[in-house]
Amino acid sequence: MNEAILELKRQIIEVLNLEDISPEDIDENAPLFGGGLGLDSIDALELIVLMEKNYGIKLQDPAEGKAVFKSVAVMANYIEKNRTK
Amino acid sequence: MKMACSINITPNKVVINGKELHYTERGEELLTAIYRSQINDYPKFFKMDSLCRLGFVASELLLNGELDRFKPREDRAIVFFNSSSSLCNDENYQKTIQDKNNYFPSPAIFVYTLPNIVTGEIAIRNKYYGETSFYVLDRLDIESMEQIINDTFQDLTTKSVLGGWLDCKDKDHFEAHLFLIKDEETSNLPNWDKTIINKIIYSKQ
Numbered sequence: 266m267n268e269a270i271l272e273l274k275r276q277i278i279e280v281l282n283l284e285d286i287s288p289e290d291i292d293e294n295a296p297l298f299g300g301g302l303g304l305d306s307i308d309a310l311e312l313i314v315l316m317e318k319n320y321g322i323k324l325q326d327p328a329e330g331k332a333v334f335k336s337v338a339v340m341a342n343y344i345e346k347n348r349t350k
Numbered sequence: 351m352k353m354a355c356s357i358n359i360t361p362n363k364v365v366i367n368g369k370e371l372h373y374t375e376r377g378e379e380l381l382t383a384i385y386r387s388q389i390n391d392y393p394k395f396f397k398m399d400s401l402c403r404l405g406f407v408a409s410e411l412l413l414n415g416e417l418d419r420f421k422p423r424e425d426r427a428i429v430f431f432n433s434s435s436s437l438c439n440d441e442n443y444q445k446t447i448q449d450k451n452n453y454f455p456s457p458a459i460f461v462y463t464l465p466n467i468v469t470g471e472i473a474i475r476n477k478y479y480g481e482t483s484f485y486v487l488d489r490l491d492i493e494s495m496e497q498i499i500n501d502t503f504q505d506l507t508t509k510s511v512l513g514g515w516l517d518c519k520d521k522d523h524f525e526a527h528l529f530l531i532k533d534e535e536t537s538n539l540p541n542w543d544k545t546i547i548n549k550i551i552y553s554k555q
Contacts, residue, residue, distance in 0.1 A: 281458075284396035303393060310457035318454045 267293075270341045277337070280315050281308050293337040309334060321349030351500065352539035354510075354530040356550050357412045359384075359404065361522055366411050378521040381407050388414065392475065399439035399462035401518040402471050405430065408526040409472045409512060420477055425509040427481035427502050428469045430528075431495050432517035435486045436465045441520075468516065480508060490515055490551070496544045499531060509533050515551065527551045 274288035283302065291302070297312075298304050312334055316322040322344065324330045333343045357366045361380060364371040375383040378400055384407045385395050395406060413419060439462040446456045461467065466484035473482050481502060487494060499513045514528035527550060531542045540546060 282396045284393065307457050307461055314454050314456060 267341070269345060270337060273337055273341050273344070276315060276319060277312070280311050291337060293341070295336060297334050297336055297340070312340075316344065319350075320344050320347075322347050351503065351542040352532050352534045352537050353542035353546060354532050354539055355412055356514075356529045357408050357526065358550065359408050359524075359526040361524060364411070371411075376522075378403065384411065394471075397458060398471065399436070399442070399459070399467075400521050400524065401432075401436060401438060401465065401516065402462060402468045404518050404524050404526050405468035405516050405528075406471060406475070408516070408528050409476075412512070412528055412530055413476065422477040422479060424479045424507055426476075426478050427483070427508045427511045427513070428472055428478065429481070429483045429485070429499050429502050429511055429513040430465075430469055430516045431485045431487055431491075431498075431513075432465060432515060433487055433489055434517050434519050436463050436467070438518045438520050438524075439463055472512070481505070490517075492544045492547050492551070496547065503533050 270293050271288055274291050274293070277283070277291070278286055278288065281302075281304065286302070295301075298309065309330060313324050313330060316324060316333075324333065333340055355367050358364070359380075361377045364373060364380070364384065371384075373380055373383050381400075381403045385392075385403075389395070389407065389410050392406075395403060398406060439459060443456065443459045443463050446454055446459060465486060466482065469482040469484050472478070483498075483502075485494075485498060495513070495515070499511050502508055502511055502513075510533065511531045512528065513531060514526070516526050516528065518524040527547075529542060529547070529550075532539065
């Protein structure tokens, strides 16, 4: 597994309190929302905070967030291109 | 009013209908142990703050086995009381905003900075569409609790109340004393009044 994707999965599990889920349980190409993880709108806000806190990325446009959070792989790719820290 | 069942949870003890459930875990680990052993089908538990976890597991144990448990209903109210409000979680939220150089307010923590979130969580879980209230009192005031819960039955809808004291100061200091109270004057259940509330709360510490 790509190290960046693995690290991102670990961060998502921690900030969203996904108890009993391991990085291997998350398909990086599967939809983050509307899938088996059961994420909701508060989780989306928490992911926005994660992006800013860990990578210095500020998502201003909610529509942009919808695209960025399509999957872990898409999110990791966006982080790689836009991170400031 | 009649008392159908009761539960007491403190950091060291779980007593339901007068019988102790034995766990070796203490504090918030006790709540997690109860969840894993008795519930284990509601992952949102792990997103809840301590007050919600306490109310959730207490209500689950209290309601477990009730007929038509998850049938939507409007005739059951949830009325809770405490003196600490949502302080335990408010302090956690404060930690996310107190450093202006590390200012990342957590939405997931913020949503629990009200005590009545727990009544909503329980209502959602059990599909209750009736009254939900959370009163913050200056102390464990049994007379006020009795009066307010009795008043809840004055509407034309409420036939039962999941109510009682639910207080959480932090992960190691909390107490739940909850009752399921029914408007059934003719049943064989014990009367629900301040005498029995006192007996249940103060005999199980």
